Amino acid sequence: MNAHVATKPLTSLDDGIAKGDMLLKVDNVSLSFGGVKAITDISLDIRKGEIRAIIGPNGAGKTSMLNVINGFYTPQQGVITFRGKQRRAMKPHHAVLQGIARTFQNVALFKGMTTLENIMAGRSVHMKRNMLWQMLWHGPALREEIEHREKVEEIIDFLEIEHIRRTPVGKLPYGLQKRVELGRALAMEPSLLLLDEPMAGMNLEEKEDMSRFIIDVNQQRGTTIALIEHDMGVVMDLSDRVVVLDYGKKIADGAPEEVKNDQAVIDAYLGVAH
Amino acid sequence: MKRLMGGTGLEHASTSLDTFPKYLLLNARRFADRPAMRHKDYGIWQSWTWAQQRDEIRAFAIGLQEMGLRHGDKVAIVGANRPRLYWTFAAAQSVGAVPVPVYSDAVAEEMSYVLDHAGVKFAVVQDQEQVDKVLSFRDRMPTLEHIIYDEPRGLRDYAHDGLSDFGDVQARGEAAMRDDAGRAARWEEAIGKASGSDVTVMLYTSGTTGRSKGVMITAAGAVDAAVGTASFDQLSEKDSVLAYLPLAWVGDHYLNYAQGYVSGLCMNCPESQQTVAQDLREIGPTFYFAPPRVFEGLLTSVTIRMEDGGWFKKWMFRKFIDVARRHGEAILEKRPVPLTGRLAYGLGEFILYGPLKNVLGMSNIRVAYTAGEAIGTDLFSFFRSLGINLKQLYGQTEAFLYVTAQKDGNVRADTVGPAAPDVDIRIADNGEVQFRSPGMFSGYYKEEDKTTETLTDDGYVKTGDAGFFEADGQLRIIDRAKDVGKLRDGALFAPKYIENMLKFFPNIKEAVAFGDGRDFAAAFLNIDLTAVGDWAERNNIAYASYQELAGHPLVYEMIAKNVDETNRRLSHEPMMAGGQIRRFLILHKELDADDGELTRTQKVRRSFIAERYGELIEALYDGSPEKFVSTEVTYEDGRKGRISATVTIVDAKTYSPAAAPVQEAAE
Numbered sequence: 001m002n003a004h005v006a007t008k009p010l011t012s013l014d015d016g017i018a019k020g021d022m023l024l025k026v027d028n029v030s031l032s033f034g035g036v037k038a039i040t041d042i043s044l045d046i047r048k049g050e051i052r053a054i055i056g057p058n059g060a061g062k063t064s065m066l067n068v069i070n071g072f073y074t075p076q077q078g079v080i081t082f083r084g085k086q087r088r089a090m091k092p093h094h095a096v097l098q099g100i101a102r103t104f105q106n107v108a109l110f111k112g113m114t115t116l117e118n119i120m121a122g123r124s125v126h127m128k129r130n131m132l133w134q135m136l137w138h139g140p141a142l143r144e145e146i147e148h149r150e151k152v153e154e155i156i157d158f159l160e161i162e163h164i165r166r167t168p169v170g171k172l173p174y175g176l177q178k179r180v181e182l183g184r185a186l187a188m189e190p191s192l193l194l195l196d197e198p199m200a201g202m203n204l205e206e207k208e209d210m211s212r213f214i215i216d217v218n219q220q221r222g223t224t225i226a227l228i229e230h231d232m233g234v235v236m237d238l239s240d241r242v243v244v245l246d247y248g249k250k251i252a253d254g255a256p257e258e259v260k261n262d263q264a265v266i267d268a269y270l271g272v273a274h
Numbered sequence: 275m276k277r278l279m280g281g282t283g284l285e286h287a288s289t290s291l292d293t294f295p296k297y298l299l300l301n302a303r304r305f306a307d308r309p310a311m312r313h314k315d316y317g318i319w320q321s322w323t324w325a326q327q328r329d330e331i332r333a334f335a336i337g338l339q340e341m342g343l344r345h346g347d348k349v350a351i352v353g354a355n356r357p358r359l360y361w362t363f364a365a366a367q368s369v370g371a372v373p374v375p376v377y378s379d380a381v382a383e384e385m386s387y388v389l390d391h392a393g394v395k396f397a398v399v400q401d402q403e404q405v406d407k408v409l410s411f412r413d414r415m416p417t418l419e420h421i422i423y424d425e426p427r428g429l430r431d432y433a434h435d436g437l438s439d440f441g442d443v444q445a446r447g448e449a450a451m452r453d454d455a456g457r458a459a460r461w462e463e464a465i466g467k468a469s470g471s472d473v474t475v476m477l478y479t480s481g482t483t484g485r486s487k488g489v490m491i492t493a494a495g496a497v498d499a500a501v502g503t504a505s506f507d508q509l510s511e512k513d514s515v516l517a518y519l520p521l522a523w524v525g526d527h528y529l530n531y532a533q534g535y536v537s538g539l540c541m542n543c544p545e546s547q548q549t550v551a552q553d554l555r556e557i558g559p560t561f562y563f564a565p566p567r568v569f570e571g572l573l574t575s576v577t578i579r580m581e582d583g584g585w586f587k588k589w590m591f592r593k594f595i596d597v598a599r600r601h602g603e604a605i606l607e608k609r610p611v612p613l614t615g616r617l618a619y620g621l622g623e624f625i626l627y628g629p630l631k632n633v634l635g636m637s638n639i640r641v642a643y644t645a646g647e648a649i650g651t652d653l654f655s656f657f658r659s660l661g662i663n664l665k666q667l668y669g670q671t672e673a674f675l676y677v678t679a680q681k682d683g684n685v686r687a688d689t690v691g692p693a694a695p696d697v698d699i700r701i702a703d704n705g706e707v708q709f710r711s712p713g714m715f716s717g718y719y720k721e722e723d724k725t726t727e728t729l730t731d732d733g734y735v736k737t738g739d740a741g742f743f744e745a746d747g748q749l750r751i752i753d754r755a756k757d758v759g760k761l762r763d764g765a766l767f768a769p770k771y772i773e774n775m776l777k778f779f780p781n782i783k784e785a786v787a788f789g790d791g792r793d794f795a796a797a798f799l800n801i802d803l804t805a806v807g808d809w810a811e812r813n814n815i816a817y818a819s820y821q822e823l824a825g826h827p828l829v830y831e832m833i834a835k836n837v838d839e840t841n842r843r844l845s846h847e848p849m850m851a852g853g854q855i856r857r858f859l860i861l862h863k864e865l866d867a868d869d870g871e872l873t874r875t876q877k878v879r880r881s882f883i884a885e886r887y888g889e890l891i892e893a894l895y896d897g898s899p900e901k902f903v904s905t906e907v908t909y910e911d912g913r914k915g916r917i918s919a920t921v922t923i924v925d926a927k928t929y930s931p932a933a934a935p936v937q938e939a940a941e
Contacts, residue, residue, distance in 0.1 A: 153316035158427075163548035165317065216428055 017083060019049040023192060023224050024069065029078030031064055038064040039075065040248045046192065051218050052226045053239035053256075057268055060245040062228045063105065066194050069226070070102050071095040083191070096125050101190035103181045105197045105228075111170035115180050118169055119155055122187030123148040155183045159213060175206035182213065186223075193217065195227040199234055207231065211238055236260060244268065292470030292494040295368040297535040299465060302328035305511045305538045313357045314545035314553055322357065324538065330357075330444070335365035336461055337447030338396065341420055341438075345370030348392045348476070352376045352385070352408070353400025355517045355526070355543045358424045358440050362398045363531060367474055367493070368465050371396075374476045374488070375522040378404060384486075386411035388478050392488055392719065393417045398440070402428040409434065470494025476719055477524050477671050488719030489524075489671045499674050499713025500532035502695035506679065507641045511538035513560045516635075518550045525645075528675040528713075529563050554635030562642040566649040569664075572634060573656055594622035595659075602627075602659025607683045627660045636662050643667050643679070645690070648774060654687040666690045668751060672728065672735050673697075674713030678749045689748035699749065700734065705766065706755040707741045708734040740768060742849050752850075757880070759790025765852025767795055769880065772853055775843060779836040780805045784865050784872075786883050787855070788891055794856040796894040798887065799833060800824075800864050806832075821919055824860045830924060833860060837926045845929035854928045857894050861887075862919035868908045893923055 017023055024046040031039040039061045046052045054062045067073040069080070071090040080087055082098060101122075109118050127134070127148065133141040156162055159179050164172060169180050178198060185193055198214065199207045211234055217223050229235050235242060236256040244252040244259055246268040252259050259265055291297060301310065301324040310324040322330065343349070349366040351373055353359050366373045374392045376385055378400065385407055389397065395417055397408050405423050412418055420436045422443055423429060429437070451457045474493035478486040515534065519526035534541050539561070544553040580591050601615040611619070631637045642657075642664045649666070657664045665680040668690035677699065680691030693699045697711040714735055717725040728736055740758040741751040752758065753770040761767050769787040772795065776785040783802035789795035801824055809832070810817055817823040841854040865871040871883055884891060886905070893901035904918035 150316065153318075157316055160546070162317070162545045163552070212428075219431065220427065 017048045017191075019222070021048055022046075022081075023048040023083065025081040026065075026069070027079045027081070029068060029075045029080065031061075031068060031073055031075045037248050039068065039245075041077075042245070042248075042250045043078075044243050044250065044253060046224060046226055047241075048191075048224050049218075049222055050224060050240040051214070051238050052224075053235045053242045054226060054228050054245065055230075055232075055235055055242060056245035059247075060268075061248040062245055063196055064248075065245065066102065066196055066226070066228060069095075069192075070100050070194055096188060096190075099189075099191035100194065101185040101188040101192075102194035103178070103185050103196060103198060105200060107174070107177045107181055109169045109177060109181055109184070112168055114166050114168055115161055115164045115172075115183070116152065116156070116166065118180055119152045119183045119187050120148065122184035123152060125188055151189075152187060155186050158186075158216070159183050175202050175209075178202070178206075178210065179213070182210075182217075186217065186221075191224060193223050193225045195225060195229075197228050197230065199229060199231055207234060214238060232260075290466070292497050293367060293465070293468050293472070294474060294493070294497065294532065294535045295364055295465040295468065297497070298324075298328055298331065298364050298368070299462060301511075301535065301538045308511050308538065309514075309540040310534075310538075311357045311360070311541050311543070312557070313543040314549070314556075317545075319542075319556070321540075327361070331361045331364045331368065332458060332461055333444040333447040333451070334358075334361055334440070335368045335447065336450050336457060337443035337445070338365060338371075339369055340446050340450050341396075341443065343369055343371050343396060347371045347396065348374050348394040350374050350376055350389050350392065350394040350397040351399075351521060352397065352404045353378050353424065353521065354547065355519075355521060356400060356424055357543055359398065359400065359521060360517070360531060360541065360543075363475070363527075364535075366396075368461065368468075370464075370468060370472060372473050372476055374478070375527065376478065377480070377520055377522045379520075382407045382410045386415065388486065388488075389418065390415055392476060392478075396420045396422065398422045399424070401425040405429060405432070405437070468493075470497070473716070475527060477527065478522065479671050480523075487721055487724060489715045490717055490719050491674050491713065492716050495713045495716075496532055496674055497536060498696070499676065499711060500528065500536045502712060503676050503679065504533045504537040506681075506695050507561070509533055509537040509539055509561060509641075511540075513537065513539040513640070514557060515539060515541055515561045516544060516550070516554050516557055516559045517541045518544050518547075518553075519563070524669070524671040524675050525563060528669075529561070529643075532674075533561075551635070555633065556635075558635055558638040560638050560640045562636070562639050564642075564644060565646040566644050566653070567647075569644060569649070569653055569657060573653060576630070576634075591626065594618075594626040595656075597622050598627060598659035599655070602661060603655060606658055606661055606663060607685070623661065631660060631662065636660075639663065641665070641682075645669060649687060650778075651687040658685070667694070668749060670735075670737055672715045672737075673709060673711045674715065676713070677707075677709050677711065677737070680748070684746075684748075686748060689744055689750045691749065692747045693749075698734075701742055702730075702736075704755060705740040705742070705752075705758050707737045707739050707749065707751070709737065710734050761789055761795065761852055762791060762793050763852065766849055767853050768850070771850065772797070772840070772844070772855065773878070775840050776836065779839075781809070781833060782836060784878065786865075786878050786880060787853075788884065788894065789853065792895060795853045796891075797837075797855050797858045798883070798890070799837075799858055799860050801829060801833065801860060803864070820864055821862045821917065824862060825919065825922060830860065830922060833858075834924060834926060841926060841928050845931055848931060851929075851931040855926050856928055857923055857925055859890065859894065859921050859923045861890075862903065862921055863905060863907060863917050866907075869906075890921060893921075899923060 022045055027043050028041050029039055030041050054065055056062050064073060068075050071092050071094060127144060129141040129144055156165060161179055164176060169177055199210050214225060218225050239256060241254060242256050242259045243250060244265050251264040251268060252262040306325040307323050309321045310327040312319050312321040349371050351359050351362050363373045374394055376388050397418060399405055399408060401423060405421060408421055420438065422438050422440055424440045426439050470493045472493050473490045474496045475491050476488045478488050480486060515530050517530040530541050542557045544550045580588060597618045601611050601619045604611045605619055639662050642662055644664060645667045663682060665685050667679040668677050669675040670677060676694035677697055678691040679694045697709055699707060699709045702708050708730060710733060730736060738755050739751050740753050740755040741749055744750055753768040757769055759767045767789040772787045773785040776782050781802055782799055784800035786798040787795055803820055806823060806829060810823060815826060815828060823829060837855055837858055844850045844854050871879060873879060890901055890903055900920050900922050902920045904916050906914055907917050908914055
């Protein structure tokens with residue numbers, strides 16, 4: 001943080017959508033694997049600048065929903081509108097190019113690579129020079145590398161992981177790996193960030209740290225976040241709006257307080273005979 | 275306030291240089307393009323020259339003036355080692371305000387005590403964490419007008435009056451300089467006119483004994499002390515330090531800030547607390563300070579990593595460490611060494627010592643100090659034998675650090691050196707070390723009575739530590755003065771000194787020595803269950819509990835040898851010979867913080883133990899061979915129970931001061 005560093009602050013992609021307007025809309029989406037119906041006729045929306053939580057008991061279809069949003073699964077029915085454009089089928093790398101990044105329930109980093117290299121990998125979507133240029137590593141390619149490295153250093157500073165910059169991520173404790181994974185997703189400068197159980201398996205302190213980072217990402221960078229989480233305390237504190245799924249159906253949608261007092265939600269969590 | 279230095283870059287010192295801002299202006303001229311400050315940020319070392327540093331400080335100082343900072347106001351500084359926080363010291367001093375650094379890990383309550391007691395008007399803090407703490411008690415603090423933060427992260431949506439960004443304050447200062455062409459010149463002029471008798475900094479003691487006290491240091495004295503030690507260690511603008519110690523600690527303020535300003539050396543701020551080791555390697559400082567536990571940690575990590583090496587590497591490591599042990603210190607001290615030794619050491623430097631020092635970030639070290647607690651001889655020698663000029667100093671906040679310091683080439687592990695430049699030291703009748711020094715404090719802030727208590731009538735500072743001078747003029751600190759007593763025959767009795775010597779044996783975990791006002795010294799011991807248990811296993815001694823092992827005759831026999839060795843060592847020290855242990859016992863239970871016998875930091879609570887085991891102490895002195903005791907204990911789950919045992923008490927061999935063993939049956 002000083003005058004000598006002239007990096008521009010990292011932000012989300014400027015997509016021309018005002019804060020609070022619709023960023024992503026899912027209309028009547030259904031997804032099934034053979035005879036198993038993972039998602040049945042779900043509609044939900046995500047507004048720009050909010051933290052949107054998707055909760056529900058095990059097997060409710062939360063991860064499937066994320067996979068539909070980032071294009072990993074193609075739903076049999078329904079329409080997805082992202083940044084005003086309708087789409088049905090697309091590949092995950094298209095989602096990345098459009099500004100959707102995600103982290104995974106089980107950490108999916110390159111274990112043998114360092115923190116720096118992992119986050120740098122997240123920048124590849126923004127690299128313009130082709131492989132030949134990058135192999136020459138000279139002139140424009142070198143300039144580009146330096147530019148991206150500055151962005152990455154900013155993320156390292158933001159997530160307070162300076163001390164593990166050169167450590168292979170496989171050697172890191174789980175909580176830090178989760179943080180590196182978040183860093184890699186941030187490096188893509190997404191306009192929508194999908195977090196699949198960012199706090200699973202963490203202790204209380206690690207959860208508090210992670211919550212802090214999620215709030216900071218949302219507030220300082222204006223990144224829209226959709227997250228799946230099981231820790232209700234965390235969900236209620238963090239999110240602006242919560243959608244609740246159960247057995248592939250949407251059973252509630254609204255502000256954390258409303259959802260918490262919703263009878264259908266209480267039934268779903270406490271278990272009522274269906 | 276003058277002293278002309280030869281050949282150290284300090285010769286520009288003249289009568290008028292009696293504050294640190296005056297040195298800032300001087301350095302900005304004489305070392306304009308030399309680095310003054312570095313900070314690793316975004317993975318790169320950013321640096322500022324002395325001229326740039328002056329500009330940063332000037333903009334901030336004038337910004338503070340615009341916000342209402344005046345002569346005599348107090349400015350709290352809270353955070354890690356960051357350039358901007360160091361600049362705050364000089365900025366405050368430049369307008370006659372008093373910086374008050376506060377430990378950044380202090381909880382809100384401790385912090386509010388200091389800020390309230392000092393009556394601070396401005397608080398300059400590092401980040402959101404510290405802002406939150408200050409805001410939590412701000413309502414109760416009418417004097418506090420402004421909070422200024424270095425890192426804006428997370429603070430964007432804070433809607434509080436009087437909360438400003440450091441950069442914005444600087445911008446205000448710059449705007450004021452644009453509007454008024456003479457402003458900068460007037461700032462410099464005011465620095466030139468400032469008096470050396472102003473308070474330059476207020477350092478709050480860590481407060482291990484009661485509430486922390488604000489130690490006031492005056493500018494001229496502080497400069498004088500810093501000039502003295504900087505020339506003692508020949509510091510110059512070519513030196514560099516890694517500033518990683520707490521800002522609020524006198525050591526950091528003295529070694530980095532005070533010495534830095536008078537000598538013009540470059541201060542380097544690490545990226546974060548966790549990256550200190552890495553940053554040390556990258557910077558390769560020439561001057562280094564660390565408490566003994568840091569050196570201990572380094573040695574342990576080196577040893578562990580060597581254990582993982584292949585047999586050849588391990589063999590080589592052992593071989594050359596052995597060479598270093600034999601010749602290293604002699605070479606460092608330029609004493610004669612046989613040619614073969616020199617050649618072997620030279621080869622070792624190439625193969626082992628050089629690379630090892632490089633890994634530790636110690637390749638360029640010219641002067642390194644350790645202080646704060648006793649350092650083991652082996653540990654101390656290890657680093658010295660590698661060619662690192664590690665020395666000891668003894669200091670206090672009230673002295674503005676230095677009381678004694680060891681001279682190059684005249685270094686020992688068990689002493690802290692002769693008096694530092696211009697320091698007078700004397701030993702009072704009760705054995706307490708007292709001193710007068712150029713940097714000594716002018717008093718505790720708002721605590722006249724405590725100031726009077728700490729000073730003698732003729733103006734010496736009572737350190738509270740007991741010590742004595744060795745024949746070669748080096749001071750040796752033995753214990754806290756209040757714990758030092760006398761045996762009935764008048765011989766000195768320093769319990770901690772004896773206890774440390776006993777605990778040096780791996781078999782002895784804890785020791786509590788008694789003797790004040792008694793006929794002789796005696797001790798309670800705790801065996802180390804790991805070490806003695808290991809020994810028992812190797813010797814086929816079966817035992818079911820600590821109590822059983824502690825009472826085993828063979829264990830007593832082994833421990834008696836340790837006590838015997840302790841007595842032999844004590845007999846070699848004229849001052850301590852009277853304190854030899856004549857009788858001892860091994861306690862039937864381990865001393866435990868849960869039972870109130872130790873503090874939470876594992877220090878023996880002597881008076882509590884004396885009360886709890888009063889009958890055992892009597893048994894030590896009435897000559898009985900054993901004593902039945904029953905003691906209440908608290909289990910981990912909070913339940914209480916009793917342990918009872920018959921404790922054996924044995925006599926130990928003592929030595930006459932001449933060191934020839936004289937069998938002496940106590941009682």
